[in-house]
Amino acid sequence: MKRTLAVMFALTSGMVSVANAEVQENIADAPQNPLATPHERPQATYRFIDPGLPTTVGDGVSAAGGVSNVIYLNNCKPNGCQVTPGNDDSVNNRSSIPDQASTVSPWGYSDAVWTQVVDCVKATYAPFGVQIVTSRPTSGNYHMAIVAGTPQNVQMQQGVGGVSPYTCGYIPNAISFSFAGVYGPNVDDICWTVAQETAHSWGLDHKFDNKDPMTYLQSGPTRKVFQNMAGSCGEYQARACQCGGSTMNSFQEILQTFGGSTPTPPTVTITSPKAGDNLPVGFPIRADIMDDIGASKAELRIDGNLVSTLTSAPWVWNAPATVGQGTHTIKVTGYDIGNTPAEASVSITIGAACKKPGDCANDTDTCVDGRCVAGEGVTGGLGSTCTKNEECKSGQCGSDGTGNSYCVENCNPESDGCPSGFGCISAGASGGVCWPGAGGGGGGCNTGTDNGGAIFLGLGLGALLITRKKRR
Ligand SMILES: [Zn+2]
Structure with missing residues (x-):
């Protein structure tokens, strides 16, 4: 003192x-x-x-x-x-x-x-x-x-x-x-x-x-x-x-x-993959984030779901293994230190590219949303009955909750790229899945029954509830 x-x-x-x-x-x-x-x-x-x-x-x-x-x-x-x-x-x-x-x-x-x-x-x-x-x-x-x-x-x-x-x-x-x-x-x-x-x-x-x-x-x-x-x-x-x-x-x-600053958003570039790339599961994702003062954060979203947030460079990720075959949207949102966001996105496909089943090298493959996948004649192929994910080539066994379980492939409900005999059932934010009998394929009208039920995905890994919607 x-x-x-x-x-x-x-x-x-x-x-x-x-x-x-x-x-x-x-x-x-x-x-x-x-x-x-x-x-x-x-x-x-x-x-x-x-x-x-x-x-x-x-x-x-x-x-x-x-x-x-x-x-x-x-x-x-x-x-x-x-x-x-x-x-x-x-x-x-x-x-x-x-x-x-x-x-x-x-x-x-x-x-x-x-x-x-x-x-x-x-x-x-x-x-x-x-x-x-x-x-x-x-x-x-x-x-x-x-x-x-x-x-x-x-x-x-x-x-x-x-x-x-x-x-x-x-x-x-x-x-x-x-x-x-x-x-x-x-x-x-x-x-x-x-x-x-x-x-x-x-x-x-x-x-x-x-x-x-x-x-x-x-x-x-x-x-x-x-x-x-x-x-x-x-x-x-x-x-x-x-x-x-x-x-x-x-x-x-x-x-x-x-007064406040004039926000100058960062510049976000996804350097890898390139739009339209056909990729294996677990592919790497790289982004550049440039800013006049400094980038503080980057968020990776795949198909709209937040996957990961990084707070420093390098802005590099691997796509989670759960991101399987099909078309996916990769979005990176970068933030500067003032928290001003900017984003970039690319669409990619996992699986071989095709326009119709005949384009696929393997005769047993079929074509879903522009990619080759194992077809109906293959164990674990699209539409095979299943009890768990591991039984499916796609890694996804879907259930409608009323005793029907089939191997499914992700699809885009907007384009309905499911093969004949299948329809793409909307699954909300998660996209959709090809479901047997749900549609005519190739953009035809939905001939499946709209039972108002639900399709569950990810059996054995925590079921994902998918609201079944009738296409129009
Ligand atoms: Zn002071």
Whole structure:
């Protein structure tokens, strides 16, 4: 406790010496003493500045106040960032944070880590109408987020992870500091700090929510995301918000400042298989998902059923063995980090291609929906009586629930590609099956009885109920 007070005093006395007298430490915001809890993460803090100052045109501000949607991430390579004290002016490297001309030492980790941090910051801000750049804009206003150095570089004490000027609104041309040097090459920690410090510059308080980058809490996910949910402000306990009210919604506050992003869907390409391919069971599926920021997820659907979801590349699957002979639709839906979807699909066939039974190399084969399958004269062929799936070449023994069980093949009820003597009975989302006597084949009228019953598939593997419908 004593040491906490000592640090608080140091913070306060440090502030007294700040050249800009209007800058004052927000004592209520002081982080927990990092010296008292040596393993505590360095915390990102802020300084409360007079809200009237930053929009004063002239001394201190290079242009009329206004919201710029540009966030310039500056890693201060190679020579460090020179910053002079004064009212915030990113264009002229002037900041309300240091109390003397200062140099922030350059980014000390690899370029690869830098790229990951940049990508993470882009991802964190993806829902909003901001532009994250890593080169200094040659014109216009912008927020400069310095992502480098240590707190001592700008006369702050050890244990501070970042600092930003703060009012209850957007500060034009502000400079925020995220002291990457104190975190080690920890992408999520640095990204979290950059998100918090930049957002302080548009008026966000600390939030008592361990999922939100405005939090001080180390619990929760390591990668913080602005939560679209109102909740208490606060560091280590809930408190009222500095800018009024008892709750804050980080997401909505940023949305009100910048508007939403224009979704740029990813580009999804199924590179394998190709449309119309005739394939074996278990064939591989490969997709490319390109996005300007990053792809976050891909879903594989076969015949409309979700088969698998991947959350990172490579986007590669094998079709499940249960996807048997017949025509199938392969659909891949890719998502960018803003959860904007895009999809691609191809139709393929499992089995040899045919237009009529005579096209099939094997005389005992027949033709269903453009593919060769074992016919009626073959044990386990289409229409054979069966008691379990294993007895059928197709791997599917269907039952109508009234004692009739036959080996069936998948078919498309729309095209009725079942051979003569069979009809394609609709099976809802699962497509259809060729059923003896249910239709004339070749598109003829349904001559089968519509008993209103049901066909069960997958006997022995958990029966799949298929509503039997009469074709028209
Ligand atoms: Zn903070």
